[in-house]
Amino acid sequence: MDAVQILLDQGGQLFNKRGSLLSYWQEVADHFYPERADFTTVRNVGTDFASNLSTSYPLLARRDLGNSFGTMLRPTNKDWFHIRTSVGWDTLGAEAKRWLERATMIQKRAMYDRRSQFTRATKEGDHDFAAFGQCAIQVSMNKDADGMLYRCWHLRDVAWVENADGAIDTVYRKWKPTVRELTTLFKDKVHEDVKKCLEKEPFKEFEVWHCITASEHGYSDKKYTTKYVSYYIDVANKHMMEEVGIHNQEYVIPRWQTVSGSQYAYSPATVAALPDARLIQAMTAVLLEAGEKGANPPMIAVQEAVRSDISIYAGGVTWVDAEYDERLGEVLRPITQDLRGLPTGLDLARDVRAMISEAFFLNKISLPQPGNDMTAYEVGQRVQEYIRQAMPLFEPMEAEYNGPLCENTFETMMRAGAFGSPYDMPKELRGVQYQFMFESPLHDATERAKGQRFLEGKSMLAEAAALDQSAIHLVDVKTALRDVLEGIGIPAEWTRSEGEVQDIEAQVVEQQQTEQLLANMQNGANVAKTIREAQPEGSVSPVLGA
Numbered sequence: 001m002d003a004v005q006i007l008l009d010q011g012g013q014l015f016n017k018r019g020s021l022l023s024y025w026q027e028v029a030d031h032f033y034p035e036r037a038d039f040t041t042v043r044n045v046g047t048d049f050a051s052n053l054s055t056s057y058p059l060l061a062r063r064d065l066g067n068s069f070g071t072m073l074r075p076t077n078k079d080w081f082h083i084r085t086s087v088g089w090d091t092l093g094a095e096a097k098r099w100l101e102r103a104t105m106i107q108k109r110a111m112y113d114r115r116s117q118f119t120r121a122t123k124e125g126d127h128d129f130a131a132f133g134q135c136a137i138q139v140s141m142n143k144d145a146d147g148m149l150y151r152c153w154h155l156r157d158v159a160w161v162e163n164a165d166g167a168i169d170t171v172y173r174k175w176k177p178t179v180r181e182l183t184t185l186f187k188d189k190v191h192e193d194v195k196k197c198l199e200k201e202p203f204k205e206f207e208v209w210h211c212i213t214a215s216e217h218g219y220s221d222k223k224y225t226t227k228y229v230s231y232y233i234d235v236a237n238k239h240m241m242e243e244v245g246i247h248n249q250e251y252v253i254p255r256w257q258t259v260s261g262s263q264y265a266y267s268p269a270t271v272a273a274l275p276d277a278r279l280i281q282a283m284t285a286v287l288l289e290a291g292e293k294g295a296n297p298p299m300i301a302v303q304e305a306v307r308s309d310i311s312i313y314a315g316g317v318t319w320v321d322a323e324y325d326e327r328l329g330e331v332l333r334p335i336t337q338d339l340r341g342l343p344t345g346l347d348l349a350r351d352v353r354a355m356i357s358e359a360f361f362l363n364k365i366s367l368p369q370p371g372n373d374m375t376a377y378e379v380g381q382r383v384q385e386y387i388r389q390a391m392p393l394f395e396p397m398e399a400e401y402n403g404p405l406c407e408n409t410f411e412t413m414m415r416a417g418a419f420g421s422p423y424d425m426p427k428e429l430r431g432v433q434y435q436f437m438f439e440s441p442l443h444d445a446t447e448r449a450k451g452q453r454f455l456e457g458k459s460m461l462a463e464a465a466a467l468d469q470s471a472i473h474l475v476d477v478k479t480a481l482r483d484v485l486e487g488i489g490i491p492a493e494w495t496r497s498e499g500e501v502q503d504i505e506a507q508v509v510e511q512q513q514t515e516q517l518l519a520n521m522q523n524g525a526n527v528a529k530t531i532r533e534a535q536p537e538g539s540v541s542p543v544l545g546a
Helices: 003-016 019-032 057-073 094-111 118-132 179-189 192-200 268-295 342-359 376-415 441-465 469-474 477-487 498-534
Strands: 081-085 136-141 148-153 158-162 168-175 208-214 228-234 239-246 299-301 332-334 434-438
Touching: 003 158, 003 168, 003 208, 003 228, 003 239, 019 057, 019 118, 019 268, 057 118, 057 268, 057 342, 057 376, 081 094, 081 376, 094 148, 094 376, 118 136, 118 148, 118 268, 118 376, 136 168, 136 376, 148 376, 179 192, 179 239, 268 342, 376 434, 441 469
Parallel strands: none
Antiparallel strands: 081 434, 136 148, 158 168, 168 208, 208 228, 228 239, 299 332
């Protein structure tokens, strides 16, 4: 069996096993993300996404949570990631630190370049992550190989499998490009049937599968030195359009909450809120109908006594038989409605909205406004409580989401030569493992707390020094200050290295010693001059020996 058939069979098995999962994702999308509710149905252009909903509150909860991911994890108004190494930032020299900071700026410009579509891909990924607990973002060079390209793919079209270590090493993606797209990307490598359609049917779609798997699996006779192999297969014609070795797994698939025995994750927000979402839709429909009946009640009319259509709108006239005896009862009257349960229904709806808000962590990601009578200490304690509640939610996402995105981007740009020649790198950066450190508003609050602790320690040392002068030697002031400056975000270019500081200190000591020596010599000369002037003329000075 050739490689094409093996890949198609294995991919088909992965996609078939997800049948029930697609049904679950469809229901989640119907309630929380109707724009993505096409897992098991086909949407037409112009379809009303939320036509089946009675209230938009579950959608708003998902929207707020999805938007908060980007705000917290990737704030565009600051440098939210920094390239570091496994050897430790403190052990690096000034030249190595400057190279890493320069590389950070180059990578950030490449990621936020308009053509890279990074913002679009991560925005779509954030909302997939909030609704379904995972997303699939492809990180690669663009077709001209002069910039990065980020694309978020529909979870319906992506399937993956883990290796023995629990890492995703094989990803399949379904794709339906047009004939024009295929011929532009793969040139003469496309099948003959595709070439024939180029002139008359350039927008005809062909199903293509893209598979990236570990090269050690060996689906073809070729031997690769790269870690992964990328395959593009024309499914209808069973034709391999491209087979090439690559160094990175292009697909970044962050997963929020996983369970043992499954490579697919779930969103703890939608799992908790789905029962309430079903309930609030039903409750809202009932309350709307009850409110409509209260404002526009159903009517009772006497048969054959009403001579026209019932017109209960403003200014309407309903004609009745003039011979009807109204002593028998009104010819037209509303049905008596018992609306005493309406306030209770509204209270229950508010409770359900509160539960959905809590399920989507909206009560934890929003800092309550401090009261006017709160002291600075009380405000500080409230901020610390906010950090303790929000940090467990966002911090794991940095390792699962931001980390792989930045690492794939860095490795791709490094191999493309975006950071310059490897021979121009500082020697201490060659052959090391690169890592990423991330910043966020939550990290800012915790890192800047170092400055407050530094000031508190300074005041305590001042109080202790009044009792014992030796207490000032307890704290290594230089190390503490360097840590505080890094915590508040002072760039490495603004600070001197430890070696430079030691050289400056040696120069200062040498200069002080020279000044002291000159001062001693001047004092000696002044003393000699004073003694000489004090001696009578012609006498011998015992000090000068003359």
